Amino acid sequence: MLKYPSWLPRFATAPFCPSEVQGSVAIPADSPPWKRLMLFLGPGLLVAVGYMDPGNWATDLEAGSRYGYALLFVILLSSLTGMFLQTLSMKVGLITGKTLAELNRERYARPVNLVLWFLAEIAIIATDVAEVLGSALAFKLLLGVDLAWGIAITALDTLLILGLKGKGFRTVEAIILALVATIGICFAVELFLVQPIWPDVALGLMPSMKYFQEAQAWYLAIGILGATVMPHNLYLHSSIIHTRQVQPTRQGKKEALRLGTIDTVASLGLAFFVNAAILILAGAAFHASGSGVVTGIDDAHTLLAPIVGTVVAPILFAVALLAAGQSSTFTGTIAGQIILEGFLNLKIPCWQRRVITRGLALIPAFVGVAVWGEGSV
Numbered sequence: 001m002l003k004y005p006s007w008l009p010r011f012a013t014a015p016f017c018p019s020e021v022q023g024s025v026a027i028p029a030d031s032p033p034w035k036r037l038m039l040f041l042g043p044g045l046l047v048a049v050g051y052m053d054p055g056n057w058a059t060d061l062e063a064g065s066r067y068g069y070a071l072l073f074v075i076l077l078s079s080l081t082g083m084f085l086q087t088l089s090m091k092v093g094l095i096t097g098k099t100l101a102e103l104n105r106e107r108y109a110r111p112v113n114l115v116l117w118f119l120a121e122i123a124i125i126a127t128d129v130a131e132v133l134g135s136a137l138a139f140k141l142l143l144g145v146d147l148a149w150g151i152a153i154t155a156l157d158t159l160l161i162l163g164l165k166g167k168g169f170r171t172v173e174a175i176i177l178a179l180v181a182t183i184g185i186c187f188a189v190e191l192f193l194v195q196p197i198w199p200d201v202a203l204g205l206m207p208s209m210k211y212f213q214e215a216q217a218w219y220l221a222i223g224i225l226g227a228t229v230m231p232h233n234l235y236l237h238s239s240i241i242h243t244r245q246v247q248p249t250r251q252g253k254k255e256a257l258r259l260g261t262i263d264t265v266a267s268l269g270l271a272f273f274v275n276a277a278i279l280i281l282a283g284a285a286f287h288a289s290g291s292g293v294v295t296g297i298d299d300a301h302t303l304l305a306p307i308v309g310t311v312v313a314p315i316l317f318a319v320a321l322l323a324a325g326q327s328s329t330f331t332g333t334i335a336g337q338i339i340l341e342g343f344l345n346l347k348i349p350c351w352q353r354r355v356i357t358r359g360l361a362l363i364p365a366f367v368g369v370a371v372w373g374e375g376s377v
Contacts, residue, residue, distance in 0.1 A: 022242045024169050027256075029247055040259035042173040043240045044267030046331050047086055049176060050233045051079070051271035052183060053328040054134020054321060055127060057297055059223040060275055064282025065294040066220070067211050069196075069204030072279055074221045076205055078228035079272035083265055085229065086237050090260045093238035094246065094253060100238040101342020117343035124232050124336050128361035131332065134297070135325030136365070141301050141318035151365050155358060157329045169243050172330055179327035184270065186320035187277035193308050196284035204283075228275065232335040237264075239338040297321065332357060 027039050063071040089100060096103065101120075105113050136150030145153075211217040246256040285307050286294050294300045304313040336357050340346050 025243050026245045027247075029252070036255075037259055037262065040244055040256070041263050041266070042170070043090070043237060043243065043260070044086070044263035044265075045173060045176055045180060045270075046240055046334070047233050047237045047264070048267040048271040049180065049324075049327045049331045050127070050230050050236070051082060051228055051268060052180075052274040052324055053127065053131055054137075054297070054325050055130035056224075056227040056275055057134070057278055057321065057324070058295070059220055059227055060278035061282045061297065061300050062293060062295050063220045063224065064279035065286035065292070065300075067217065068283040068287040069201050069280060070208060070211055071217070071220060071224065072201065072204030072276060073207045074224050075228070075272065075275050075279060077207075078225045079268055079275070081225075082229050082233075082271075083268045085234060086264050086268065087261055089234040089237040090241050090264055091257060093241040094256050094260060097242070098238075099242075099338055099342045100235050101339050105343055105345070113343050117339060120232060120235065120339045120343070121336070123230070124332055124339070125357060125360050127230065127232065127328070128332050128357055129364055131325045131328040132358070132361045132365045133368075134321055137297055138318050138322035138325060141298065141314070142322065147369050148366065151362060151369065154325070155362060157326065157358070169240075176327055176330060179323040180270065182323040183274055183320045183327075186316040186323075187274060187281065189316055190281050190313060190320075191277055191284075193310060193313050194281055194284040196280050197288075201280055201283075224275075232332075232339070235338050235342065236331060236335040239342075240334065 025039060025042070027036050031039075060075070063074075092100060092103070098106075101117075104116055108116070132151055132154050135154045136147055139145055139150035139153050140147050143150075212221075241260060244256065246252055282294060282300065285304060286292070286300070289307055291303055291307060294303065301314045301317050304317055305311050340348070
């Protein structure tokens with residue numbers, strides 16, 4: 001095992017370093033079935049956050065504004081694929097008692113593991129760049145600050161993680177639940193305001209090749225799939241499922257698999273609603289009104305008020321964007337720690353992990369804004 005560098009300070013870790021919270025949520029065998037289910041819910045919600053982060057917004061907005069509801073079925077198929085893969089990941093974690101990263105370390109030679117670890121780290125940093133820019137854009141839309149200042153503000157989320165040490169894993173899940181609920185409520189109100197034509201929305205859920213003669217439709221479909229099914233979520237799910245105390249009997253594991261499947265499907269169903277709501281909002285507000293194609297999140301925010309007819313719509317849009325960016329902060333940190341511990345067997349305090357990941361994400365974010373300007377986001 002790699003040693004922790006002696007020159008780094010040894011602060012207590014946050015409440016979600018995987019090795020420290022294993023089995024921290026008790027599931028009493030004699031409790032009612034509904035209570036056991038309530039106690040088991042949570043890991044799927046943390047995974048679902050990755051399915052609705054700011055990286056999904058741009059593709060959903062462009063797909064809706066360009067093709068109306070026609071690509072809604074792509075979101076549905078992507079979500080079903082995600083449910084299948086996440087359920088497999090959860091089952092692997094429960095049955096083996098190990099994470100996906102640990103199993104890779106045991107199965108593959110060290111050079112292969114290093115390559116897999118490096119690719120996983122790059123994926124997390126790339127995801128974090130989208131979270132940084134999404135949160136920064138939300139600060140710009142809500143507070144009127146420059147995008148560069150918004151990016152700087154996002155660096156402060158490390159202090160939030162430090163403040164959570166010793167609070168317990170359920171506290172993290174409660175915060176994520178509050179943020180996800182905020183996103184869901186905002187989009188429910190948005191859909192009420194734009195009044196989409198629901199029969200047309202239902203038709204969008206039916207697979208159709210109508211627009212796939214155009215290359216752009218393929219690009220958007222691939223973008224939706226890539227932004228929805230994210231590799232680091234598989235590592236994440238195989239680990240955080242261990243926070244639940246599972247009875248070591250055959251019956252105990254069968255019940256855990258059943259409850260874990262319910263948690264996964266329900267949570268990713270919520271993520272599907274959010275992604276579908278973004279596309280439906282764009283289809284109803286921009287495509288149906290003939291406002292043209294929206295390729296930027298800030299453009300969508302600017303156009304919402306005059307089209308919908310109320311200033312509430314863009315405010316809710318920005319609040320949901322901020323909640324999406326901040327909720328992803330937690331899951332990115334946890335996934336990074338899982339990958340580091342699993343592939344390299346190296347453990348460092350989570351706050352340091354967060355500083356490294358967010359620091360590496362801030363650099364390309366600042367450079368992109370400086371070189372290409374705020375309009376490139």
